Amino acid sequence: MKPFVRIKKIKGNEYLYEITPFFDEETGKWKQKSRYLGKNVDGEPVRKGKIPNTTRVYDLGQYIPAHWAIKEYKFIEALLCCFAPEEVGLLLIIAINRLVMPCSPRHMNTWLSGTWLSRMLPGASPDPTTVLNLLDILSNRSVIGLFSRMISMITNFSDRRIIMSGRITDFSQYEGARGGGYPYKDLLEGDLGIRMFYDPDERVLTGCEIADIRKNFIEDSMSIISSGRIPGSSFLPNWDYFSPVLIQNLVTISYPFIIRPDSAYEPVSSEILDWDERQSPGIECTYHGEPCFLKKFTAMVGYTPVRGYILHNSKKEQAIRHVFEKNLQNIQDIILQGENDFETLDDLIHEVAGFESSFFFRKDHKSGIGRNREMITREIRRLSRTCVLYLGDYTWEECFSLTDTRWKIERELFSLYREFKRDLTGYQTERIKMGILFVSFLSVMIKTLVMKRLKQAHFEDITSINALMAELTPIHVVKSYQPFIVPGKLSRRQKTILSYFGGVPTL
Structure with a gap:
């Protein structure tokens, strides 16, 4: 007779045994040999002390800092005021992808399936159609400003604000230009303008507003400033061909500002x-x-x-x-x-x-x-x-550090925006460019929060987001009847780094 598997229930737990019938010639009777296989888990035998057969290995370590920033600063709560829950999960997944491992929407599902992110941030599947629809919503709904207001209300930021203006323009074409300004003849009407809200006390971004340059972006900025919509703030604009007139207007209304002018400015x-x-x-x-x-x-x-x-x-x-x-x-x-x-x-x-x-x-x-x-x-x-x-009342260090910060943020934004548009080659991007820029802004915002935490940890040899990723990339999740972390024993350095980002998330 052929062997078969028998289930035995002991104290509420099921165990699997392999039963092999055999004929005992001495007694002339049929008997059975029993061999313990293991605990019954979904019909499969699992023994203690042995690593069960695994089906998948998922990336985890490099995504822990971004997940910590999202939870610590209540991104999900702020976005739920503007989007449906599945849209929130998808938006954050795209933002993390652009920060850690950018890829085209055609490959985003494949990337996500190899990470543990879908369990940490459940949301819609990031197929190309869904991603493009979300970018279209971002470009046509007035949700970006609402998110900026909500995250400031529910997160422990200070009351001070610096309004930074930026222009999403290809800076490489101006690198050889004297003074670093923007020649009028080279500017495109389709350039995007972005107003970013920066907390100088916490040294983090707290929100943004995006508009087409052709829609009187400078005039809108002046209206916001003169209306006092953001009390106690200061203005830190980028330098372009509007700036000489802008400075005169700011001086006229006596509004606090800092600007780094072109060396050719008279x-x-x-x-x-x-x-x-x-x-x-x-x-x-x-x-x-x-x-x-x-x-x-x-x-x-x-x-x-x-x-x-x-x-x-x-x-x-x-x-x-x-x-x-x-x-x-x-x-x-x-x-x-x-x-x-x-x-x-x-x-x-x-x-x-x-x-x-x-x-x-x-x-x-x-x-x-x-x-x-x-x-x-x-x-x-x-x-x-x-x-x-x-x-206004600023020290020389504040003036130069804030203008350096504005320029750095603008460059990072443009870099992410340009790369995202490149990965959308083949799609119509003109109508969704504001959505592309907002996703890029979320990525920069998350990166700013992670880098701030990293500086608080005083790791002198980890000075960039890429260096942090390299330290945490070896950490994976192995899927089995009960998911577990590998390596099973994290290094002391990995444990120290993760302690600043909430430790290993609950699996």
Whole structure:
């Protein structure tokens, strides 16, 4: 007879035994041999002390910090005021995907199936149609501002706010532009403008509003400021071709602001370029651990005096001078190699040097070229100095750190926005671009909260989100009759890191 499995119930638990019938020739009777298989779990035998047969291994570790930020700062509660529960789960899953492992909506289901996120943040399946529908909702419903108000109400942020404005523009095309401003002729009407609300005490983003630049974005910002809708706040705009008029309006209504102007902006250009430390050393200070000189000044905006600071980074100037001089020497060597006609030397200088041609001149009545030392000195000064104008009660460190923060956030937003649009190649993205930007903003917001917590932990060798991910990536969930974490014994370092992010989530 063939062996069969018998279930025995002992003290409420079921156990499986393999029963093998056999014929005993001595007694002439049929008997049975019994072999214990294990505890009955969904019809499968499981023995203590042995790892059961597994079906899947899921990524977990790298998603724990983002999940902690979502729970700690009540993202779900704030989003439930604007979206259905399944939309909330999907939105957060997309935001985490863009932060940790960005991929196209075509592959998002495959990515999610390999993580434990669907158990931590249950929601709709992120297939392409569902993702695009959600982005369409974000672009056409007035839900973004509502989320920003709700998360501020239910989370323990401070009462202070900095209103930061940004423009989602391809900055790479302006990297060679003098002064870092935006040439009017290169701006597209379809650029997106974003107002971000930043808590300077907690050093975190607390919300945003998004609009098309063509919809009078600057005028809308001025209306919000003058209406006092956000009391006790300050304005920190980006610098573009609107800014000279914007500064005049801000000065007129006496609203607190900080702005880092273009070095070519008339009220500050002479102060930046003519400051000679040998005659007027300024104030010695340290910014981001590097020695600097600081100069206070007053600029006239219209007929109104506005205070400002110029920061001169000595170390940065030395590096810039070295690279700049080396580049000019290379250009000069190429020009001299090609020089064969005194009459056409000016054309050769312009052709080879391009934008740098103003730093060279043709020597009169003899062959050769010289360098315009005055212009070179002024250019190096311009590149190694930065300036802020402000109205309100701010220290020089607050002015420069806040403008640096605004610029960093704007760059991160644009990077995520550009990558998301790239992964949506083949879809019509023009009508859903505000949704794309809001998802990118959520990712930056989560990242800001995680990095803030990481700084509180004082891990000197973990200074980026990618370094944090690398530390936690080895942590997985193994699915069996009872899911468990591998490795079974986390390292002391992993335990310490996870202690700052709520530990291992309940499985």
